[in-house]
Amino acid sequence: MSDMPSNSCIRAMVVWWNRMRVMTIKEYLQLYRDRILIVFMVYAFTLEVFLAGSGVSMQLHNAALRVHDSDHSFASRELIHRFRPPHFRIDGEVLNHGESIDLLDRGEAMVVLDIPPQFQESLLNGDTTSVQMQIDTSNPVLGFLATSYGSQIVGQYGLEAAMKREGMSLNELATPIINEEHRVWYNANQNDAWFMSVVEMLNVITMFAILLPASAMAREKERGTVEQLMVSPLTTFQMMFPKVLAMTTVILVGTLITIHLILQPFFGVPFRGSLTLFMAVTALYVFTTAGIGMLLATIARNLAQVGMLTALIFIPMVFLSGVWTPPENMPSVLRAVSAIAPLHHYIDASLGIMLKGAGIDILWDSILAIALFAVAIYGLSMGYFRRQLG
């Protein structure tokens, strides 16, 4: 008789475990049956990341440059030739101002370099002359980069010319100049592919983490199967958690595929930290983000609404993750939001682990922030779910 309580306790645990197991298997099966969805998941975790990594660079590459050279001297040609790839690409000369404006309007030229008459003469006489650059700044980042490279080239050219006139050389030991020695850490060659492919992978993870559990839940509501579950002895947790669990594992598998089949072989993205830690953080993040999806699914009445709500949450999350704009450059309200948003902390942690080799000693605060968010979001959505169906 004395072992009765422990027996029933064991039985309860077995039953509990069984419930979680069958509910999770159910989610896997349902996912497995949606072939188009699987095809696109595979696409997203492989080709999509590959395309992003191989295609995109945020640097000024081969900016189309036209020259309006009114001097046609040795000096002007020397200056022009300093505008070289990778930043600039000289596409030829223009004859007058009208033509250059036309080319800029059509977007066929980005920069027009205007060298005045008597450029060489002024230079030799020690007079001040000026060079003008017309820059298409409709994209301010590029405009800024073009301006800064242009001014650098022209400044350096002028300085060298002046020094030459002074009979000095910049290479001499006897000039008080600052020689800069910069080291770019973690990504010494500033390889955009590393950054873009990793960020893209994180975006894909985020998208599926919100969408899959949300739509799984919304589908149960729309089809009425949720009633069957409500009447059964399942707890709210047992109804929600297996969905999250199943989707999380699927996404983790996708992540491993991306890392091993795309990031490393194609782009040589280094993995300086611990893969285990990265996967653990990813699991936590996906779990957390799935909570957002669950909350959306409890708010929405049908799948269409889930889709719209997902768009409402996901797109700002991606744009404002801190990758494109660091939080310090955002308005204070958005900065606060971004400080809470789990994607921001996740990206910090992921890049930290992958590129910087950071460990838990450094990343504990990001991880904690994600975990706190998880607690809040699950508390909210479980409460809401109970209230709604109860």
Place this chain on the structure above:
Amino acid sequence: MNVHRVAATASKEWREIVRDRLFLALTFLVPTSLMLVVGYGLSLDVEDIPLAIVDRDGTNLSREYAHRFIDSRYFDFKGYALDRHALPLLLADNKVRAAIIIPENFQKELMAGRPIVVQTLIDGTLPSRAQTTKGYVLAMNTAFTSEMLAMFISKKRGIPLGQAARSLRPVKFEARYLYNQSMRSDWALAPRLIMVILMMTPPFYTALGIVREKERGSIYNIYSSTVSRFEFLVGKLIPYVGISSANAVILWLIATQLFGAPFKGSLLFFIPATLLYIICTTGLGLVVSVMVRTQVAAMVVTFIVTVIPSMLYSGVIVPISSLSETAQVTAHALPAMYYTNIIVGAFMKGVGLRELWPDVLVLAIYATVLLTLGYRMFHKRPST
């Protein structure tokens, strides 16, 4: 094509949309809030770079040099670090993104007219920001160097400092900014966001609208009636094109009024071009919807074919010219880029059909191909 049947289908669809209040609200709320949140929040200007300085010289000149960085709006000075061994941790933890190490004898060497090496550490995880940071540091150093040189020359030649400085800059550099004189990124961004949002939302509405009817079974009313495929699809798409057009107007107003982006072009050109673009993206939704069976799949596929391309291959964040060759091919294969050209042309450059007709033509071809494809793939007599 019979107008009445089209009108009947369209008005039925419209009523269904209107009755689902939350959905209707979201069709307007999503574009508007995306515009506001992303428009205010996304800034590609690189400013306030968190910076640490190690000053191993500790002299007046080194402090003056350091203050060039500390006072700059481009950097956000986080404090002096005691020695360089403290830096790796700061960088790894994202506490700082750049660090300057001023060597010993900084003042002594420079005053003696000898060069000195200053080390800069930059976090390269975000390459474009690293690039810009490098540019800033370089500009600071160049400016400081030319001051040093001017002082050196004026002392050596006995000429006034001003003259010496002038003689070191024989070529003045003038930059003329076209189209966005103040280089405001929100002016540049807001119009482009119209493109992004109109890329993502119309296919979403459309795909969900059609797949919903398939999933529910009411599509049999269409199958079994005399409505032609073409009439049905046109009627079905009209309300969504309408909603998206209304959104385009709202977005245009936000961009010009709230963000103050200049609109230099002609609305007579811009409105039809935008409508064409909306038809294009709606057509994309149509193709997705005939391909998939479930609403879940419709959502995922739409997200994948719209959100990511419109971010990466449209020129909103990454300029097309910065794309690799394969990516440029991708960009050219998608409608987003052409509409970006139209947006930039109409907003900032004030140009019209004369310059942008190739883009308009491509969009027109695109719309035709998508609608034809959707039409071909939609059957009123399926096999299951």
Place this chain on the structure above:
Amino acid sequence: MDEAAMVNASQGLGVTTVESQEFTNATLESADSKPVAQVSKFRKTYGRTVAVDGIDLEIQRGEIYGLIGPDGAGKSSLMKAVAGVLTYDSGTLDVFGVRVDSEQSSEAIKDRIGLMPQGLGLNLYADLSIEENVDFFGQIRLIPKGVLQERKDRLLGMTRLDKFRDRPMKNLSGGMKQKLGLVCCLVHHPQLVILDEPTTGVDPVSRRDFWSILAQLLREEQITALVSTAYMDEATRFHHAALLFDGKVLARGEPDEIAALVPGRIVQAKAEPQAKAFALVKETFPQSEAVGPWLRVFVDDADDEQATTAVTSSMEEFRPQEIHVAEPDLEDVFIALLRRRGLTDDDHSASLVGNADSVSDGDGLAIEANNLVRAFGSFKAVDGVSFEVKPGEIFGLLGANGAGKTTVIKMLTGLLPPTAGTGRVAGADMRRAGQAIKERIGYMSQAFSLYQDLTVVENIRLYAGIYGLSRRMTRDRTDWIIDMAGLAGRGSDLSGSLPMGLRQRLAIGCALVHSPQVLFLDEPTSGVDPIGRRRLWDIIFDLSRNSGVAVMVTTHYMSESEHCDHIAMMYAGRVFADASPSELKTSLREESGQLLEVTTDKPLAALDVLQSGGFDGVSLFGKRIHLLAPDPSKAEQQVRAALGKKDVGVLSVSEQPLTMEDVFVNRVLALEKADEGKQ
């Protein structure tokens, strides 16, 4: 009460004799003209599954052609193909003389076709109002505005939906949805309407209403109809019918001809103790069932006398106390036909043997509703409902669509909070019940609520896991459910690909997987074929009698409600009667008299005569007419006289025991009448 008006209401609209005769004539005349649809060697497969396997059919102008047959026989596939909305593999299909073999050619017939696909209201637009739905169907058919208005007024008037024009479709009751579906598919004056199980899930009163409206419209507008149904009694409305089984035609012809394929009689006998008598009868007559206190036996190839003798002698020492003989229903014939051809796996022999009649008097009540109220806004869906169900009892909740049955079940199972009152299951309020209580109840909701993208076995395993069954138990129960639901060999089919009836049986199986002590079944047999329904009731009966399970069930098959120990009848959110079936019948008999069954050679014409002849409770049951009379012999004379005057040949007039359908139809119509009187 105005009797004539009430009788009128029972048939929707008064139908005059002249019209019905014209109808019959028109059918005969058009028989020699070209068929509306001609199907030959028609074959349709889905992947490896053969849905229709070489069918030949001819549908004549002006007739109602019926398709009957068990679930998965291929009815829906055939109907969709005829409507030109489904491709087929081989054979030929001509509709209105057009060879329908491509998307293009199928377009040519669609202006003359109206299709109402399976599933109550699924093809309508939930958020649109009645009027908007009709308008949409009219507008896409290019009906001119004036004509549409006129047509709409007429159809909505006939279906009595005109009072609710602005009500969104989603807020309509099942009967109204189905009538709206009919209006929508008739709005463009089609020449052929294709109705796939239009009456599934609809209560008996609404079903009668539906058929009389349909019959009137078809007659007046010379429309041909291709209809399938799960209610065999409705097959008597067909001019021609084809019995489909497993993708093939098993029998075809006029309903009478089909019925004549299996000559025999139905004997209803009452004997004590029922279980013992039943066991004996079942030995001799495999097609027998226990219905309430009655034993219902199909006797092959016998006349009245032979049948009575055969049944009586089969009972040995348990002499029947009362015995009636009747013509078999088409449902009986259907089952007999399959049985004779060896197509039923009738291994569910006398499951009632043993302690069958002992309702275990467990401690306390299994289900208890105490003044339950549920309001949606100002509308009270359920208004003060109370009842009690003891363990081992089968409790039926009957009522028209929209009477509030489902709402009551949802409140009891904890899915919906009551506005007032309490509901207790196994002594606990389900809204706060712990897992232990929830493990003891089973629930099957009205909508098919299994996972369509899981296979049969996966669904069963899922629920087995949820209810904490051990591995061995899971295996046993899986086998049991597959056997019970007749799903052998389909275990790995996706449940979404199963025909409606099989899905429904699977759903019941899943609700039973954990052998619950309290079982809620909300229209479990909706859309299930007769064989499946019988099997299911065998199981329910067995559970209640042998395992003491309390079962609460709603159904639109009144014959099923005879199985219930007691029944609560609901109308407009209130329970107006709560008693055993025999008590309900007795009280009706005391109020309105005996049941007379009249068979004639012209049932529709006879119906009109009797309805306008001042008889009480006149309604059509299959091809027979029922009426209530306090003095049967006097009434018989009156009936014969009235029919004789109109040249209707009377085949028989006999006294029969009242059925639950008589009770339901009479009671509900009386209440509707009273309601209309109030307004």
